[in-house]
Structures are given as C-alpha cells and as structure tokens.
Amino acid sequence: MFKRLILVLLFLALVFGGIGYWKYRQFQQMTAQLTAPRPPATIASVEAKRESWQPTLRSVGSLVAANGIAVTNEVAGIVQEITFESGQRVEEGAVLLRFEDSVERATLESLRADRQLAQAQYKRAAELIPKQAVSKSEFDIAKATFDAAQARVAEQEAVIRKKTVRAPFSGLLGIRQVDTGEFLQVGTPIVELQALNPLYVDYALPERNFRELAVGQEVQLRMDAYPGEAFSGRVSAIDARVDEGTRSISVRATVPNPDGRLRPGMFAEVQTLLPQRDDVVSVPRTAISYNTYGDFAYVIAKGENDALTVQRRQVTTGRVREGWVEIMKGLDAGETVVRAGLVKLRDGQPVTIDNSVELKDAEVGKQ
Incomplete structure (x- = not known):
C-alpha cells in the first residue's frame, strides 16, 4: 500500500514537472521574441522639397447671367404676331411679339380728332385774348381742354406701344412659351432672355478666408x-456681410464668355487664386498619417554604422495641391520621410529603402 502511494506521487511529480518545464520553455521563447531586435521594415522614401505654390481657395458655385429675365407683357391682349424663334439671338429693342391693337388704334384716331378741335379753339382764344374779345377764364378753359386732349393722345399712344413687346437688352432667347392667337393676362412669361457675355459665377467661402479675398483676384x-x-x-464683388447661419461670405466673379459656351445655371468648381508663395515645404500626402495627437510623419535618420531608422515627428499641415501637402511646421526641406510602407511602422524601427514599394490602401488614414 505504501509503495503504491509513493509510485503515484512520483508519477504526479513527473507529470507536473514536465508541464512546468514546458511552460518555462514557452516563457523563455516569448521573452526572446519580445526582446529580439525588430527586423528592418521595407519602405519607400521621398525628400521634403521647397517650391513655389499658387495657393487657392476652393468652392462650388453657379453661373448667373449678367442680365437675365423672363420677358413679360405690360398689357393684356390677344397675340397677333410672334416675330422670334426659340434659341434666337436678338439685339436690344428687337420686336418679339405684337398684340392685336385695332380697337386701341381706332380710339387713338378719335382722341387725335378731339385734340385737333381743342387745339383750334385754344389757338383762336389765344388770338382773341389780346383784343379782349374773350375773357381770361374762357382762354384758360380752352388751354386746359387742349392740354387734356393732348395728354389723352399721349396716353393712348403709350398703350399702343405696349402692345408691341421688345427685347430690353441683347442676348439669347430661350424656349417660346406662348402661341399666336392666345390671350395673355398682364405679366405672362413669354420667353427667357439671357445676356451671355459676360457671365457671373456666384459662390461662397468660409468667413475665415475673408481677409484673403480682394476684388480683382x-x-x-x-x-x-x-x-x-x-x-x-x-x-x-464681395458681399457686404457674412451670413450668420452658414458663417460664409458670398463672392461674385465675372467670367468672359465671348463664344457662348457657358450657360446660366451651370454648376462650377471654383478656385480663387491667391498670391504665389515661393517658400512652401511640401511632401506627398501619403507621407502624412494621423492619430489622436494630430498629424505626423516618419523621418528617416542614420544611426550607428549608418543603419537607417525612423523617427515619428508631429507636423502641422496646410493646403493640399495635386497630391502634395504643405508642411507649415515640423519638417525642413531636404529631410527624407517615409512615403510608403507605413503599416505597423514604429518610432525607432530600423528600415531599408526600396522606392519601388507602392502604397497600400490600409496605409491611408489612422495609424
């Protein structure tokens, strides 16, 4: 019985001793892996360069005609004649439409006859007043009657003129909206008229850019x-106020359009060009990563025995142009930075340079 107990205890000691030894070996291997020097990472590099930049302010806007209206009628009537075609170019004053005006012209002839009679009576009274053949009041009545008749004629002539609709300025007509024989109420849209040269582009920029704006840019x-x-x-033109809701300021630019290729209402990507800068330090956008502390880049430095390592450096970035980003603080021109191969890269890690390395999608963004 006693011997059996000793054998069991020896067996258990061997089992647990083996397990302990196996765990110890595992721990030693893990420690060796953690303390082993990190193998060099293969990266692609680029030098930060100093160059001239044309800074821009980017926005979107819409094209607007310098003059653009819906042509309407001032008087009601039946359309007698349409003298334009849809899409036609017209000059200022060109006749677009005529209303039927026979009744108005007949009324005008009657008023002209009344004026002629009143004029004759006034002239006669004017000849007789020096001879005291008519009283002063009779002369005044004759003069007032003639003036009133003349005013009624002028009024009727104005009504007849309004029966002819003309182009208020030169431009391009749109699609005709009315037909011959149609009765039009006052203010009915007849056709769009747009002056195409020049055009305006209206857009907005954040208020922080206000001090950079100037007429003539x-x-x-x-x-x-x-x-x-x-x-x-x-x-x-730059608006006189900042919009309180959007905190942006409206801007208008004039765009020559001599060939009429641009049309009002077109959507436009707008770049406002700022004064050129000759001392901008820039690197490819792929060389910049970010974390919770801000933007940073990996700068390549030589260590012992000319071994290459990387140093993480915080940077302040500015504008972006054609895949390159402005470095306002943190890098100098001529310093070499990592542009590709940033995945799992760590501060102080040895690297080898292979500029055939391409950027992987996973490297863009947060590190």
Missing part, C-alpha cells in the same frame, strides 16, 4: 460639361 472654373478644361475670370 483671378478665379478658375471647371464644369462637368467641359472635363479637363478651365475657364478664367476675376472677382468683381
């Missing part, structure tokens, strides 16, 4: 209708 426009093509203009 160049703007560049890009439209979906003309991919890859830019149109130039200049800032012509």
